[in-house]
Amino acid sequence: MESKNKEELLQKFSQLEQPLLDEILAQSTIRHLKEGDEALRTGQYIKSTVLLSKGLLKVYREDENGNEFLMYYLEPGNACALSMMCTARDEQSQIMVKAVDESEIILIPSHLSELWLAKYKSWHNFVIASYRQRFEELLQTLDSVAFKALDERLLFYLKRHVKVSGNEVKLSHQQIANELSSSREVISRLLKKLEQTGAITLHRNYIEVHDLDIV
Amino acid sequence: MESKNKEELLQKFSQLEQPLLDEILAQSTIRHLKEGDEALRTGQYIKSTVLLSKGLLKVYREDENGNEFLMYYLEPGNACALSMMCTARDEQSQIMVKAVDESEIILIPSHLSELWLAKYKSWHNFVIASYRQRFEELLQTLDSVAFKALDERLLFYLKRHVKVSGNEVKLSHQQIANELSSSREVISRLLKKLEQTGAITLHRNYIEVHDLDIV
DNA sequence: TCCCTTCTGTGACATCAGTCACTGTACTCC
DNA sequence: GGAGTACAGTGACTGATGTCACAGAAGGGA
Numbered sequence: 460m461e462s463k464n465k466e467e468l469l470q471k472f473s474q475l476e477q478p479l480l481d482e483i484l485a486q487s488t489i490r491h492l493k494e495g496d497e498a499l500r501t502g503q504y505i506k507s508t509v510l511l512s513k514g515l516l517k518v519y520r521e522d523e524n525g526n527e528f529l530m531y532y533l534e535p536g537n538a539c540a541l542s543m544m545c546t547a548r549d550e551q552s553q554i555m556v557k558a559v560d561e562s563e564i565i566l567i568p569s570h571l572s573e574l575w576l577a578k579y580k581s582w583h584n585f586v587i588a589s590y591r592q593r594f595e596e597l598l599q600t601l602d603s604v605a606f607k608a609l610d611e612r613l614l615f616y617l618k619r620h621v622k623v624s625g626n627e628v629k630l631s632h633q634q635i636a637n638e639l640s641s642s643r644e645v646i647s648r649l650l651k652k653l654e655q656t657g658a659i660t661l662h663r664n665y666i667e668v669h670d671l672d673i674v
Numbered sequence: 675m676e677s678k679n680k681e682e683l684l685q686k687f688s689q690l691e692q693p694l695l696d697e698i699l700a701q702s703t704i705r706h707l708k709e710g711d712e713a714l715r716t717g718q719y720i721k722s723t724v725l726l727s728k729g730l731l732k733v734y735r736e737d738e739n740g741n742e743f744l745m746y747y748l749e750p751g752n753a754c755a756l757s758m759m760c761t762a763r764d765e766q767s768q769i770m771v772k773a774v775d776e777s778e779i780i781l782i783p784s785h786l787s788e789l790w791l792a793k794y795k796s797w798h799n800f801v802i803a804s805y806r807q808r809f810e811e812l813l814q815t816l817d818s819v820a821f822k823a824l825d826e827r828l829l830f831y832l833k834r835h836v837k838v839s840g841n842e843v844k845l846s847h848q849q850i851a852n853e854l855s856s857s858r859e860v861i862s863r864l865l866k867k868l869e870q871t872g873a874i875t876l877h878r879n880y881i882e883v884h885d886l887d888i889v
Numbered sequence: 890t891c892c893c894t895t896c897t898g899t900g901a902c903a904t905c906a907g908t909c910a911c912t913g914t915a916c917t918c919c
Numbered sequence: 920g921g922a923g924t925a926c927a928g929t930g931a932c933t934g935a936t937g938t939c940a941c942a943g944a945a946g947g948g949a
Contacts, residue, residue: 590809
């Protein structure tokens with residue numbers, strides 16, 4: 460790993476102790492993903508723990524008919540919790556992970572990540588914290604699917620998207636419909652209604668978000 | 675803790691190493707729950723890791739309007755993964771845990787459970803395995819809500835229930851409706867349809883399950 | 890510039906699920 | 920055994936969401 464990566468790593472994962480960061484730098488491999496590249500596919504065997512150093516990943520579920528829906532996003536400094544749990548047993552991934560923007564991921568061989576749990580307190584804490592965070596996000600997603608009508612789910616979705624990538628939501632209605640496991644026409648109508656409240660402005664291939672809390 | 679508990683504990687948690695079991699026996703407290711008693715409420719501060727030694731618990735989510743829906747069941751030998759994650763930070767519970775049958779739970783003070791992660795390899799493995807299992811079950815629940823119509827969700831629900839408590843499903847239609855976050859009438863109709871296929875027979879306050887795979 | 894593709898908007902309609910209103914049935918407690 | 924209560928069955932209606940069928944708008948490439 461080159462030295463410029465080192466500095467970036469230190470920044471993104473500053474909660475990890477120095478000797479651990481050194482090991483990561485020495486032992487892991489870097490992968491660059493273009494927008495739309497997959498970091499992990501459903502059914503794939505997991506051999507590494509995935510850390511995100513740059514970019515944005517989405518973690519989602521896909522059913523047998525190709526329907527998908529978004530679980531949550533991963534930002535730089537996050538780890539894919541599932542890839543940590545699968546550690547050491549060559550488990551198959553239950554999820555899809557895809558790059559939303561151009562991204563850079565750090566792949567740590569599973570046996571090392573396993574080893575470090577005992578060796579580095581900060582790694583152990585990081586893993587636990589990651590589990591917890593993801594579990595909570597998943598619960599929120601679950602809530603929104605189980606308890607909320609589609610208009611509220613759309614709001615929840617937009618808010619989350621704004622939080623990770625700003626007020627210009629660069630998505631087509633079709634993409635949004637996919638991630639909510641709905642259909643384009645319905646999303647179009649709901650977005651139109653939102654536009655009428657003044658919360659957003661619609662454009663081709665992107666949505667300008669003004670204020671989602673006024674709704 | 676009395677000695678008869680000790681033997682039971684050994685049985686249910688045989689994957690844990692002996693010195694750890696001794697510590698558990700010495701340091702934890704036992705609580706007996708009657709059917710319907712709550713082990714954990716949403717918003718409650720978590721001070722202990724919860725292990726289930728006898729009975730059956732259901733873990734579910736509740737929204738602000740009192741709607742609920744089932745996440746998964748815990749059987750003897752299982753632990754409440756959420757209560758492990760909240761460890762050491764006095765976090766609030768995001769979930770409800772309630773006894774389905776008369777149950778016995780083991781409460782381990784959070785600081786100990788935290789300590790043991792480093793001290794006992796088998797504890798560490800147990801915690802990781804618990805996270806993973808619960809995460810997977812949660813994903814399945816999520817799938818069923820997101821991708822399936824209510825009739826299939828009902829099937830999924832019944833199958834899961836049969837797995838943990840046998841072919842006599844002792845529940846009213848109302849209870850099932852609650853756990854699926856639906857309404858009694860709808861569940862009644864779907865059950866009636868199921869009965870017509872021969873998969874089940876309906877009785878007052880319980881459902882006799884013959885074969886859910888023929889549907 | 891012109892064609893072609895992709896994205897968006899919209900009406901009409903079908904379907905599933907939730908709600909209301911009511912009936913009937915089984916169990917329980919005096 | 921009678922009254923009261925919880926549970927179950929059913930028809931009618933409503934609303935939300937998904938589907939179909941188009942039409943129009945925006946952008947991209949030859």
